[in-house]
Amino acid sequence: MLELITQYQTEINSFQSGNADEIEQFRIKFLGTKGLIKSLFDDFKNVPNEQKKEVGQLLNQLKNTANDKLKSLQDALENQQADQGKFGDLTRPGYPIEIGARHPISIVRNKIIEIFNRIGYVVSEGPEIEDDWHNFTALNLPEYHPARDMQDTFFIEKSDDVKKDMLLRTHTSSVQVRYMDTHQPPIRTISPGRVYRNEDISARSHCLFHQVEGLYIDTNVSFADLKQTLMYFTKEMFGKSKIRLRPSYFPFTEPSAEVDIYWGLETEVDYRITKGTGWLEIMGCGMVDPNVLKNANIDPEKYSGFAFGMGIERIAMLLYQIPDIRMFYENDVNFLKQFKSVI
Numbered sequence: 001m002l003e004l005i006t007q008y009q010t011e012i013n014s015f016q017s018g019n020a021d022e023i024e025q026f027r028i029k030f031l032g033t034k035g036l037i038k039s040l041f042d043d044f045k046n047v048p049n050e051q052k053k054e055v056g057q058l059l060n061q062l063k064n065t066a067n068d069k070l071k072s073l074q075d076a077l078e079n080q081q082a083d084q085g086k087f088g089d090l091t092r093p094g095y096p097i098e099i100g101a102r103h104p105i106s107i108v109r110n111k112i113i114e115i116f117n118r119i120g121y122v123v124s125e126g127p128e129i130e131d132d133w134h135n136f137t138a139l140n141l142p143e144y145h146p147a148r149d150m151q152d153t154f155f156i157e158k159s160d161d162v163k164k165d166m167l168l169r170t171h172t173s174s175v176q177v178r179y180m181d182t183h184q185p186p187i188r189t190i191s192p193g194r195v196y197r198n199e200d201i202s203a204r205s206h207c208l209f210h211q212v213e214g215l216y217i218d219t220n221v222s223f224a225d226l227k228q229t230l231m232y233f234t235k236e237m238f239g240k241s242k243i244r245l246r247p248s249y250f251p252f253t254e255p256s257a258e259v260d261i262y263w264g265l266e267t268e269v270d271y272r273i274t275k276g277t278g279w280l281e282i283m284g285c286g287m288v289d290p291n292v293l294k295n296a297n298i299d300p301e302k303y304s305g306f307a308f309g310m311g312i313e314r315i316a317m318l319l320y321q322i323p324d325i326r327m328f329y330e331n332d333v334n335f336l337k338q339f340k341s342v343i
């Protein structure tokens, strides 16, 4: 009996396995109802009385060792299975890397830039915090000019002397003034950027938005050149070149016009966005006022030019049927994800 106990004890101690079947075999062999330990207990009655104490203790020890061993093997197996669950099947192919989406404002801005790059326009940029001169005065908007009210301005510094005023630019025409300061004609530039106006926020207008303005100055630039350029642009941008120019007023251009594009009346959406007319206003434009050229030290007797300006949000809303301008600034991933396939 004692020999068997020692033999089983060594066997149990040296048993190792990470396999569920083998561990079960081990349990049946030693701890099962017909197992080896059970049969030793059955034989216990035959042990001489004087040995009973010693053998009984060893037998109990053997049973405990077997139970402990079984428990630790089962625990190890469970942990191993949990780890496998955590890491999954390590041979599975990985998840594809998601491609991000460009913001619709960037998509439209890049498209406009690309269209004008093709006909020789270069991009120019300037500060969003401007002085009075570049945003107003140089653009033929002297102090007390009523048209200053056209663009509700956010002032950063406002004093009695307008020359000292600092403000958030209300249009990127200010960049064109800066460009004329440092370049002589021929000038062909477009100025994309963020602009600010103190307006109530609604589905159609916001206190900040983006513009692209263009400027072309050379000898003998005529209104016909302006019209051709606009037709080229609308054809490239919207696939439509039927436009009309409605007389308008801007202090920095003379004559001035609003540009409408013929959108058509084919669908219900066309009806809605054009209010049943088929026409859509997309930008302002005009021949650069001689005073503006003079302010930038360009000789208006020798040179003439045209300028135009459009809101990027407005165009993006048209192209993608976006009903509310505020959606551009909310950074809602579900909104932005829709532009994944557009470059």
Ligand code: PHE
Pocket (backbone or CB within 6 Å): 170, 171, 172, 173, 213, 250, 253, 256, 284, 285, 286, 307, 308, 309, 310
């Ligand atoms: N600066 C004008 C605006 O912000 C747009 C414009 C630019 C109009 C150039 C005419 C010529 O509304």
